[in-house]
Amino acid sequence: MRGRPRAAGGASSISEAARADLWPLPVAFVVVATTAGVLLPLLDQAVDEDLPLFVRTVVFGGGPSAARDILLTVAGAFMTVSSLTFSLTVVTLQLASSQYSPRLLRSFASDRAVQVTLGVFLGSFAYALVVLRTVREETSATPEFVPRLSVTLSVVLALVGVITLVLFLAHLSRKIRIEPILVDVHAEASRVLARTQPAEPVPAHLQGRTDGVPVTSTRTGFVTHVDSAALVELARERDAVVDLLASAGAVAVPGVVLARLVPREPPPAGARAGEAPSGTGAHDASLERDVRRAVAVGEERSATQDPTFGLRQLADVAMRAVSSSLNDPTTAVHAITHLRAATAEALELGVGDALLRDDDGQVRVVLRRDGVPEVLDLVVGQPLLYGSGDPMVVVALLDLLARAAEAVRPDAEHLGLVLAARSRVLAAAQPLREDPRWAALVDAASARVGTAASGA
Numbered sequence: 001m002r003g004r005p006r007a008a009g010g011a012s013s014i015s016e017a018a019r020a021d022l023w024p025l026p027v028a029f030v031v032v033a034t035t036a037g038v039l040l041p042l043l044d045q046a047v048d049e050d051l052p053l054f055v056r057t058v059v060f061g062g063g064p065s066a067a068r069d070i071l072l073t074v075a076g077a078f079m080t081v082s083s084l085t086f087s088l089t090v091v092t093l094q095l096a097s098s099q100y101s102p103r104l105l106r107s108f109a110s111d112r113a114v115q116v117t118l119g120v121f122l123g124s125f126a127y128a129l130v131v132l133r134t135v136r137e138e139t140s141a142t143p144e145f146v147p148r149l150s151v152t153l154s155v156v157l158a159l160v161g162v163i164t165l166v167l168f169l170a171h172l173s174r175k176i177r178i179e180p181i182l183v184d185v186h187a188e189a190s191r192v193l194a195r196t197q198p199a200e201p202v203p204a205h206l207q208g209r210t211d212g213v214p215v216t217s218t219r220t221g222f223v224t225h226v227d228s229a230a231l232v233e234l235a236r237e238r239d240a241v242v243d244l245l246a247s248a249g250a251v252a253v254p255g256v257v258l259a260r261l262v263p264r265e266p267p268p269a270g271a272r273a274g275e276a277p278s279g280t281g282a283h284d285a286s287l288e289r290d291v292r293r294a295v296a297v298g299e300e301r302s303a304t305q306d307p308t309f310g311l312r313q314l315a316d317v318a319m320r321a322v323s324s325s326l327n328d329p330t331t332a333v334h335a336i337t338h339l340r341a342a343t344a345e346a347l348e349l350g351v352g353d354a355l356l357r358d359d360d361g362q363v364r365v366v367l368r369r370d371g372v373p374e375v376l377d378l379v380v381g382q383p384l385l386y387g388s389g390d391p392m393v394v395v396a397l398l399d400l401l402a403r404a405a406e407a408v409r410p411d412a413e414h415l416g417l418v419l420a421a422r423s424r425v426l427a428a429a430q431p432l433r434e435d436p437r438w439a440a441l442v443d444a445a446s447a448r449v450g451t452a453a454s455g456a
Contacts, residue, residue: 029119037130189310212262
């Protein structure tokens with residue numbers, strides 16, 4: 001591919017899955033802590049008699065009974081706060097789902113602060129439990145053994161746990177507020193958009209192709225990751241083009257075509273539909289396997305390669321806020337404000353189909369993605385459906401369109417779509433305009449769209 005680094009492929013998909021799940025990092029902490037609980041007492045046993053005097057004055061100096069009490073106390077306390085942390089996290093997830101959007105849950109589960117907090121607590125619990133088994137009373141067969149360094153580390157971990165709990169509570173109090181949530185979603189959307197392949201016109205000979213070798217989905221879900229480098233290599237080997245009909249974020253259903261491997265040139269007149277043309281190779285199991293391996297289908301939508309998922313989340317927050325169950329137009333306006341900036345970024349970078357090339361500059365993959373009409377419907381049409389009765393929401397949507405007009409102004413076709421969206425907003429808000437107070441606000445916002453469109 002020219003001008004873009006190649007995707008890391010399966011490794012990137014696995015990395016994203018590990019980052020988005022709640023359990024991998026805490027489990028890693030437990031494994032490390034358990035290993036330390038096994039090895040550190042061995043170090044204690046080897047150096048106990050050789051510890052310098054100043055070290056002996058700092059480390060734990062009690063007997064086996066006191067060591068057991070400390071380790072049991074630390075283990076019990078960490079298990080308690082782990083339960084508390086888990087409960088608070090579940091409550092936060094429920095709040096985010098019911099008040100904002102179920103699609104925000106992935107960002108909460110992937111929150112490093114939550115993962116690290118659970119890891120510290122569970123790891124410290126496991127460490128104290130493993131060290132506890134090494135403490136021995138003196139008997140006729142075995143001498144007394146107290147792993148002083150290990151017990152001291154357990155006390156240090158308890159102090160670290162207290163600080164971690166305080167920081168976690170402070171983080172959680174910020175995390176459940178809508179403003180930081182919107183900032184985080186917008187920031188993630190901006191990062192994804194910055195990595196997105198710019199849109200390019202698809203050559204005429206690759207439009208509407210129904211020939212070639214189709215590869216269908218075998219699962220129901222969403223396309224979560226596309227290994228662009230693997231698809232480019234596959235197309236290059238067969239001297240063909242992969243028409244990827246289901247890019248990241250698309251819905252996958254068994255039997256629906258994910259991609260189609262077509263020859264670089266259209267088939268000759270008279271070729272039968274569905275016949276594998278020269279250059280694409282046979283429709284065999286290895287081809288299907290390679291394409292399905294490059295186009296990962298998961299249970300939930302992921303923001304990693306999906307340029308419009310952040311827009312979807314922000315639009316969901318706006319729609320939920322103006323629903324009859326919440327009736328919170330202020331939150332809707334805040335969400336639309338972030339949506340205005342994110343939509344402009346998407347339009348300026350170029351939404352729509354994109355082309356991936358090999359090292360020789362040949363088009364090898366066509367990424368079929370949502371275009372300007374779909375994006376405008378997502379960010380304006382759907383929030384308008386529920387918020388057309390609130391003047392502040394209507395004005396915010398018109399301001400969004402004004403910024404969108406600035407972003408697409410060089411393209412007359414796209415500018416026409418923005419102005420058509422303005423007409424839809426004004427038509428839906430017609431009842432508001434019967435009140436002179438709201439009519440002045442709405443008309444002023446509509447005029448700003450016109451000014452932005454004309455470049456005045």
